[in-house]
Amino acid sequence: MSLFGNDFLTKLEYLSLVSRKVFRGQLMAQRRTMKLGSGIEFADHRQYTPGDDFRYLDWNLYARHDELLLKRFQEEEDLHVYFLVDCSRSMQSGSPAKFDLARQVCAALAYIALANLDRVSVTAFDSGIQGHFPLTRGKARILSLMQFLEGLSASGNNTQLADLVRQFVLRAPRKGLVVVLSDLFDPGGFDKGIDVLRHYGFEPHLVQIHSPADADPKLLGDVELQDVETGETRKRTISEKHLQEYRRVFEAFLTKVRDYCSTYGIGCTVTNTSATFEQLVLGMLRTSGGGR
Amino acid sequence: MSFGNPTAFFWALLAIPIVIFYILKVRLRHVPVSSVMFWEQVFEQHESRSLWQQLRHVASLLIQLAILLLLLLAVADPLRPSDILNQRRIVVVLDNSASMQVIDNGGVTRLDVARQQIERLVQSLRPRDQLAIVCAGTRPEIQCGLTSHKRTLLDELDQIQPTDGPTVVKQAVELSNRLLGEAENGQVIVFTDGGFFGAAELAAEPSVEWSMIGQSASNVGITQFQVRRSLSDPIGYQILLEVQNFGTEVVEGTLDLSLDDNLIDVLPVTVEPRQTDRRIIDNATSDGGLLTAVFRTDGPSKANALTVDDVATAVLPQRTRIPVVLVTKGNWFLQRALEANEAVDLMVTDSIPDNVPADTVLVFHRIVPNVIPSGRVFVVQPEQSTDLWERGPVIEQPLVASQNQDHALLHHVRLDNVLMPEAFSLTPVGQYTRLAESVSGDPLYLHIARESGDVIVLPVNLDQSDLPLRTAFPIMLSNALSWLSQQSEDMQRAYATGESIQLTLPADFLPKDSDDSSVSLRDPEGSMYSVAAVNGRVAIGPLQKAGIWAVVADSGNGAADVKEISLSCNLTNAGESDLMLAEDIPSRRNETLTASGSPPIRTYLLAAAFALLLAEWGLYHRRKIA
Helix, strand or coil, X not given: CCCCCCCHHHXXXXXXXXXXXXXXXXXXXXXXXXXXXXXXXXEEEEECCCCCCHHHECHHHHHHHCCCEEEEEEEECCCEEEEEEECEHHXXXXXCCHHXXXXXXXXXXXXXXXXXXXXXXXXXXXXXXXXXEEEEECHHHHHHHHHHHHCCCCCECCCCHHHHHHHHHHHCXXXXXXXXXXXXXXXXXXXXXXXXXXXXXXXXXXXXXXXXXXXXXXXXXXXXXXXXXXXXXXXXXXXXXXXXXXXXXXXXXXXXXXXXXXXXXXXXXXXXXXXCHHHHHHHHHHHCCCCC | CEECCHHHHHHHHHHHHHHHHHHHHHCCEEEEECCCHHHHHHHHHCCCCCHHHHHHHHHHHHHHHHHHHHHHHHHHCEXXXXXXXXXXXXXXXXXXXXXXXXXXXXXCEHXXXXXXXXXXXXXXXXXXXXXXXXEEECEEEEEEEEECCHHHHHHHHHHCCCCCCCECHHHHHHHHHHHHCCCCCEEEEEEECCCCCCHHHHHHCCCEEEEECCCCCCCEEEEEEEEEECCCCCCCEEEEEEEEECCCCCEEEEEEEXXXXXXXXXXXXXXXXXXXXXXXXXXXXXXXXXXXXXXXECCCHHHCCCCHHHEEEEEECCCCCEEEEEECCCCHHHHHHHHHCXXXXXXXXXXXXXXXXXXXXXXXXXCCCCCCCCCEEEEECCCCCCCCEEEEEECCCCCEEEECCCCHHHCCCCCCCXXXXXXXXXXXXXXXXXXXXXXXXXXXXXXECCCCCCEEEECCCCCCCCHHHCCHHHHHHHHHHHHHXXXXXXXXXXXXCCCXXXXXXXXXXXXXXXXXXXEEEECCCCCEEECCEECCEEEECCCCCCEEEEEEEECCCCHHHEEEEEEEEECCCHHHHCCCCCCCCCCECCHHHHCCCCCCHHHHHHHHHHHHHHHHHHHHHHHHHC
């Protein structure tokens, strides 16, 4: 099995340690939510209504002000981390393939989350949901997750992130961090899908993966371009000028991704397949901000 | 329009793969990409494929087909009507005689100058013209028949070598006219230095174009060189040598005589302009071998432009020693005459020996046995009859009335007015050859051939006759001894280049049971040629090279069985040695006929094909980098 080599778990453990010791509390571990629940930390008061539990009455306040008020406490919760892995055909390009890098990064981040007692789920998508690994917890589940990732294939037609996200948000049990691993080559625009995530209270983090050929194709002359997802063809005569223009257009696309994420405070990682997954994850740990 | 090579249109089938490759090529290269959305943005600003980009593949196909068509036409060699109508047939007569070896101003021989002119003529030939080359040195020879293939003509021209023979331009022109036959537009062009009799008249003939090579030059050469047996020395040789000065200034030099590369004499020579130095050299040598005469000038080489006539050779027969036993009671003249012959090993005795070696010549003087012994015998003044003759009375009129001058025994012998008193008649018993006879018809000198050995009889009283006092006597003895010892006294004379020879081979020249094909001819440079020997005779020549030729008979049993007859060949031709022209003969050639015509049509076709090829090359690169 070439996707997850013999030293992959070793690397995962290393990344996990790094995340705990260097980036403690900045990404996922032991995150606090604003939900009021049965925690031990006093958060607020409210008026007593008949039927409330007498144990939570603030008797000191009654003694001073002759008023019946109930204590409210902040509740600690584990983080739900959702991974959306793009399984469309466009993820096959590159050497190594974008799809392989995406799965490796997904496995690494999932391991970190599991090591920190967070819950993790993985959803593979193309035009719809291709596969789903349900929420799970515990480091021991990493092997099953890796098996699930290995069984995926980048064979889907179309990348329609918006449709997929709508399905996802309805199925997700709880809000959490959503890591989208994709090349974001969505003709309808990637931002629509991410907007849905934000609207529903999820915390998206984009990992845009592209291959060197996506950024700088080596094509000249008369060619027939075929979109691997849609099958559409375009007959073009490509010159150096066209290549220059292409590079500019692609760079503009990446800039758009970064700008979008910057605008909405979304975590963003843009990489090509020449980087290894551990380099990518370490970079993400350095640059990713905490969410609340 | 006519085509010189219409089968070239078969190659039009190449259009099929051109069209197939075009069809395959227009199928664009299929490239899968992750998404076309970025390319669509790119080509929103640039026109995806202009009309020219769509059509330029078709234009490329048309250009390739046009190139193929032009190449086909070029290979098919289209001809203008004028090329067909004005087809020329030219015969070039190239003089490669001895005088064409002269180097005039320019450092190249006249032959090379003529060769260069002919090369230019060949290069100027139009596609349908034909040219032939005839050599006119020593003998007229067709070097190359009528052809339009320039490479063949140039190769054959390069192979023409100078000869040492005389000019035969007239015969070559006759041969050229026969070669042209009745063909229209036929022309004979002669390239010569004009060194032959009748050159001016030939040059003036309207049917002949003339290209004069070289100019008048001074020269000194050996025009005569012959060797014969000395009339006074029985074993010596006499040399006839003639040197002519064809120049305008006095020439001084030396004649070096060598025998088998050993210098034997150096003779100073001074020759006035247009004069001849003729001399007879006696006692130069008596040995056999190769005699060479070389004339060397003391002055500038300009006075001696031709060098091949400065050397002459002659072959002198090798002499072997002859053992002779003289049986006599004493005759001073006879004994001294025999002793004077350096080739003779003489033993004198007064009694008839019982046995003598097989190759010994017995000379009986007065004393003769009753039975002449086997072997070679020479009898002088026999006193008695023997088994071969009956001795008769004294001849009353013992004057020599006639002698067989053609017989080898009487070469260089004149018996006129020789007194032979008390010569007696002899009546041979069997067949004999009368060599000299008296007025009365009695043989005074005779030869008896027999199987056991020839016998020569001289029934002359040496004591009374004045024959011993004549120079003929030692020569008679020398001839008799050479005859009896089977040494041929016949010398091969020196031949002149251009001469044909009919040579009679000696009886024992060819090995027994051999066929005529075992005879070969070796030239002075060592090349061997087969010659046919018919009835013991071979026909050789005309000889083209000066030097030593040899007729060789090889029995195939090794070097010891190889027999050779050496023949010397010299230029000795005053006509070739005289480089001073009696009158300047200007060149007369129709330059318009030989001027180069316009290039053939295929030249233009090839140029057009090349231009289209460049255009296609440009289009190809535009498709790559546009």
